[in-house]
Amino acid sequence: xxxxxxxxxxxxLEAEGLVVGTSPPTGVSAAPWFVRVMLGIAGWIGGxxxxxxxxxxxxxxxxxxxxxxTTGLVVCTAAAMLFRAQPDSDFASQLGLALSLAGQGLVxxxxxKALPNNSSAVAIGMSFWEAILFVSVPNFVHRVWASWxxxxxxxxxLADWHxxxxxxxxxxxxxxxxxxxxxxxxxWGATLRAGAYGLTLALIFAVAQQALIPGxxxxxxxxxxxxGSDYHAWIGAGLGGIALLGLIRGLLTREALEPASGARWRxxxxxxxxxxxxxxxxxxxxxxxxxxxxxxxxxxxLAALGVAALGGYLFLYYxxxxxxxxxxxxxxxxxxxxxxxARTLLHKWWPVSRQPGDSRA
Amino acid sequence: MDARRLILRxxxxxxxxxxxxxxxxxxxxxxxxxxxxxxxxxxxxLWLGMAxxxxxxxxxxxxxxxxxxxxxKFSLAEAMVAGAMxxxxxxxxxxxxxxxxxxxxxxxxxxxxxxxxxTYQTGADTFExxxxxxxxxxxxxxxxxxxxxxxxxxxxxxxxxTFYFQVLPGRFGAPITTEHQLWTLFAFDTGALLxxxxxxARRPDGLRQRLGPRVLATASGAFVTALVMLQILDEYRAxxxxxxxxxxxxxxxxxxxxxxxxxxxxxxxxxxxxxxxVATYFAKHLTHTDSGGFLVxxxxxxxLSAAGGWWLKHLAAGDEQ
Numbered sequence: 001x002x003x004x005x006x007x008x009x010x011x012x013l014e015a016e017g018l019v020v021g022t023s024p025p026t027g028v029s030a031a032p033w034f035v036r037v038m039l040g041i042a043g044w045i046g047g048x049x050x051x052x053x054x055x056x057x058x059x060x061x062x063x064x065x066x067x068x069x070t071t072g073l074v075v076c077t078a079a080a081m082l083f084r085a086q087p088d089s090d091f092a093s094q095l096g097l098a099l100s101l102a103g104q105g106l107v108x109x110x111x112x113k114a115l116p117n118n119s120s121a122v123a124i125g126m127s128f129w130e131a132i133l134f135v136s137v138p139n140f141v142h143r144v145w146a147s148w149x150x151x152x153x154x155x156x157x158l159a160d161w162h163x164x165x166x167x168x169x170x171x172x173x174x175x176x177x178x179x180x181x182x183x184x185x186x187x188w189g190a191t192l193r194a195g196a197y198g199l200t201l202a203l204i205f206a207v208a209q210q211a212l213i214p215g216x217x218x219x220x221x222x223x224x225x226x227x228g229s230d231y232h233a234w235i236g237a238g239l240g241g242i243a244l245l246g247l248i249r250g251l252l253t254r255e256a257l258e259p260a261s262g263a264r265w266r267x268x269x270x271x272x273x274x275x276x277x278x279x280x281x282x283x284x285x286x287x288x289x290x291x292x293x294x295x296x297x298x299x300x301x302l303a304a305l306g307v308a309a310l311g312g313y314l315f316l317y318y319x320x321x322x323x324x325x326x327x328x329x330x331x332x333x334x335x336x337x338x339x340x341x342a343r344t345l346l347h348k349w350w351p352v353s354r355q356p357g358d359s360r361a
Numbered sequence: 362m363d364a365r366r367l368i369l370r371x372x373x374x375x376x377x378x379x380x381x382x383x384x385x386x387x388x389x390x391x392x393x394x395x396x397x398x399x400x401x402x403x404x405x406x407l408w409l410g411m412a413x414x415x416x417x418x419x420x421x422x423x424x425x426x427x428x429x430x431x432x433x434k435f436s437l438a439e440a441m442v443a444g445a446m447x448x449x450x451x452x453x454x455x456x457x458x459x460x461x462x463x464x465x466x467x468x469x470x471x472x473x474x475x476x477x478x479x480t481y482q483t484g485a486d487t488f489e490x491x492x493x494x495x496x497x498x499x500x501x502x503x504x505x506x507x508x509x510x511x512x513x514x515x516x517x518x519x520x521x522x523t524f525y526f527q528v529l530p531g532r533f534g535a536p537i538t539t540e541h542q543l544w545t546l547f548a549f550d551t552g553a554l555l556x557x558x559x560x561x562a563r564r565p566d567g568l569r570q571r572l573g574p575r576v577l578a579t580a581s582g583a584f585v586t587a588l589v590m591l592q593i594l595d596e597y598r599a600x601x602x603x604x605x606x607x608x609x610x611x612x613x614x615x616x617x618x619x620x621x622x623x624x625x626x627x628x629x630x631x632x633x634x635x636x637x638x639v640a641t642y643f644a645k646h647l648t649h650t651d652s653g654g655f656l657v658x659x660x661x662x663x664x665l666s667a668a669g670g671w672w673l674k675h676l677a678a679g680d681e682q
Contacts, residue, residue, distance in 0.1 A: 009364055013389075016384070018378075018381040019377055021376075023371075024371065031670065031674045031677065032677055034630075035625070035629050035673045035674060035677070038629045038666070039670045042636050042662055042666030042669075045636070045640060045662050046660075046666065047659075049644070050656065052648075053653070053655035056651075057652040090671040090674075091667040093667070094663045094666050183386070186369060187375075189369050189372065288409075291405075295401055296392075297392070298386070298392045311412075317416075318416075326421065328420050329420035329421035331417070332413045333418060335413050336412070336413025336415075336416075337414060339413065340406065340407070340410035340411070343403060343407055346402060
């Protein structure tokens with residue numbers, strides 16, 4: 001059955017003995033995703049204005065990194081207390097979000113002023129602070145932001161250490177693990193999903209960054225490359241493919257497909273084609289992983305993010321300076337033909353079971 | 362709220378045991394069955410394969426070939442279009458594979474037009490390339506009956522309008538400004554949105570999907586919001602029609618998307634538009650005096666977004682009952 005409303009779904013589960021009693025109230029706090037996005041953007045704008053206010057109002061006090069840090073920590077703490085004191089208040093949530101973002105801006109300013117020549121230390125400091133905020137602030141939109149900002153800070157640290165090639169692959173592995181375990185840790189689902197959405201958005205950012213910025217993956221002909229960067233590029237790109245293959249292996253296990261079955265190996269082989277193509281087009285495997293995770297978990301928003309990541313990556317890949325257009329052309333066309341060939345084999349090995357009145361293939 | 366979210370929420374509320382979650386999700390058909398997976402993989406391999414092959418061929422043409430003559434380049438580009446149309450003819454437009462081939466043909470035609478412009482240096486402007494492309498694929502888009510094809514066509518027309526205002530000097534002595542560009546894009550996308558919604562109400566095909574109207578409503582709302590912001594920030598040069606148009610847009614969105622179609626997505630966009638306009642207005646008039654202006658604007662944004670979020674959440678809860 002596909003229940004159309006909470007009551008009929010509850011009755012269906014009750015009939016199967018999965019639940020007892022009356023269904024709990026759904027409440028009004030479960031906002032659709034686009035309302036949360038709207039609140040997040042508005043909170044960010046409000047936070048910018050509050051940060052300017054604090055910066056201007058306290059300009060005589062904010063003369064040192066320590067003053068910035070203290071003010072930022074106080075503002076963030078006030079925001080966390082507001083979130084905890086009024087978790088169901090829309091006004092408190094929006095004010096808390098804006099205050100927290102302003103506070104984070106002040107903490108970032110403090111770290112940048114205290115460590116002017118050490119970008120990686122600033123980034124690691126910010127990622128720690130975002131992790132603390134993620135744990136201590138019980139708000140979905142704020143947790144998505146903290147997770148995204150913390151992951152992006154780590155990406156910047158990796159770039160400072162000349163290890164940026166690892167960013168997308170590591171994030172893809174983290175996303176795959178969390179989304180695959182979404183139902184396993186369902187009790188903490190809201191917290192887990194907020195973190196996973198933040199990491200997924202950071203993964204899309206990392207993939208776009210790698211396609212756009214020359215030398216981000218150190219793939220081809222970038223001057224002044226540090227020693228060993230070719231190996232980093234290979235291993236980093238390989239991590240994305242490993243994430244995709246690991247994810248598909250996990251999904252096949254979840255779908256109870258026999259470990260030694262031919263179907264299992266054929267599906268893994270088709271995924272291997274994409275993983276191999278990702279060695280030269282590193283965004284393909286992470287974007288595909290997002291799409292598959294979205295479909296597998298019945299999460300249409302995540303699947304849409306995967307489609308957007310895939311389309312966006314192909315668009316940006318055109319402008320990537322890491323390889324010539326001829327090289328990219330050969331890679332994409334060959335991979336595309338391999339996938340179309342895999343579709344033909346799919347029809348042969350796994351024919352569609354036609355439903356009454358369905359003439360489409 | 363969809364079944365998946367409801368069930369996950371019940372687990373968090375401890376109304377449903379975590380061990381019962383897989384069974385509950387299966388009963389609610391919230392997760393794909395093996396047959397669903399079969400169809401999904403079929404579509405995924407088809408569209409991704411087609412997208413990669415099409416991208417590869419377009420990249421191939423864009424490569425600055427010295428060894429390849431004009432005849433070879435044009436033969437290749439035309440063969441791509443003809444090959445895709447051959448697939449359309451063989452597969453038919455009722456099959457997803459036929460639609461994918463038609464989508465590819467539309468993209469290849471754009472690549473062919475770009476090649477003509479690149480090779481012969483006809484003096485044509487970029488907007489003419491996009492305009493010709495949109496005009497030439499229009500019959501295919503009409504017979505394709507696919508929302509994705511329509512979105513591609515609308516994106517090409519938007520690009521043509523944008524480039525038109527970037528390259529042409531003013532007509533009749535009047536200078537072309539950003540405002541003219543925004544008005545034209547707003548009028549086109551709003552007209553397309555109304556047409557789409559009108560047709561979707563009558564036709565039980567792909568036009569019923571909400572993706573197209575949501576994309577168009579986002580574009581239409583963004584352009585009218587930009588017009589009002591322009592009016593606020595540049596009040597001496599911008600026309601005074603932006604605000605009335607925006608108010609009409611908001612009222613129409615409220616009427617249509619609360620009564621006729623019921624789509625909160627557009628209303629959420631409307632709330633964001635109000636926040637942006639009010640923040641821009643107060644930022645212009647309050648922030649150049651002292652720091653207190655920033656506090657006032659920040660609090661106004663917080664208040665408006667909290668009120669908007671509360672309203673939208675109550676509407677969503679009401680729609681679910």
